Amino acid sequence: MAATSRGTTPEPPDVRPRLTVLSGPSGVGKSTVVAHMRKVHPQVWLSVSATTRQPRPGEQDGVQYHFVSDDEFDKLVANGELLEWAEFAGNRYGTPRRAVQERLESGEPVLLEIDLQGARLVRESMPEAQLVFLAPPSWDELVRRLTGRGTESPEVIERRLGAAKIELAAESEFDVTLVNTSVEDVARELLALMDVV
Template identity: 70%
Template sequence: MSADPAPASRRLVVLSGPSGVGKTTVVKALREQHPEIWVSVSATTRFPRPGEVDGVHYSFVTDAEFDRLVADDALLEWAEFAGNRYGTPRGPVEQRLAGGVPVVLEIDLQGARQVRSRVPEALLVFVAPPSWEELVSRLSGRGTESPEVVKRRLDLARVELAAEDEFDTTLVNTSVDEVCDRLVALL
């Protein structure tokens, strides 16, 4: 007799950590190496950046559409950042989980806390930098943001790093492939 499969919600993994830690790079590699794992596409009120495709990178919605999603409880979690709102549509996540498909959410600390309260069985994974100095180097070395924005991101990173104990496990991002392998093992 075989053991009962884990509840569908146990296949829900929340990936979070400070800006610059490499979450997006990890998710990109995860998608390439394991297409059977579904990565949720967030809804956002911000405008698309060059090269972003609606429904692939984000679902771009108006403020009124986002208000409706919130009012209808159609978001698993949502937050406001830099004047724009971001959220995880509940329906597609629940459909994949019900079908036995592992789901990964790449979201911020506030969203991870919301998912924890709504889906306590979800696995919350904190992605940490090898060191504070490495995180500073990664954020400063991007060269895509002003010193003020980098400072704000580092201030927020301190808060996020202090919340690491709220997560079920921590993966230190010294190697994208190692983090991917460990994520797959957790799923």
């Protein structure tokens, strides 16, 4: 005879929020989407990366980045304290692991805005993370955005476009693709994916 239970309800499944990773090619608008999203829903916690680069004017330690020395960064890597890290333009950037885990455990939605290499490393160490790829409406539009900044030399733009082709080719590695035709629409779709209403 099968066992039955009376008057008990099943335990609800663990509904802790998943880590959401937003990635995509340079110039696609990741930072703009995240800034808009956090203005509308400030409860979404965006991880602050550690970096070995020097602060730019107006940047504050712990706000834009945690600014650390090369030796301090070496220690973070050696002690397994970074969820992911990468080198870009001669500086290193990484996501502190403990802060992300603490926020997830406390039930807060957590967002990482990182590059392709970082997203791949997060997938290895946290397979349950949700990886979201932000794509441009078209290649021509991405070229227009990258060249329209007017802040970089032709050589740097060429390098960024070459990297963008590689990054666009990795779209299939992600769980979801959002096309950035409208910052407001993409921010709304991203919030829905994160179960933030």
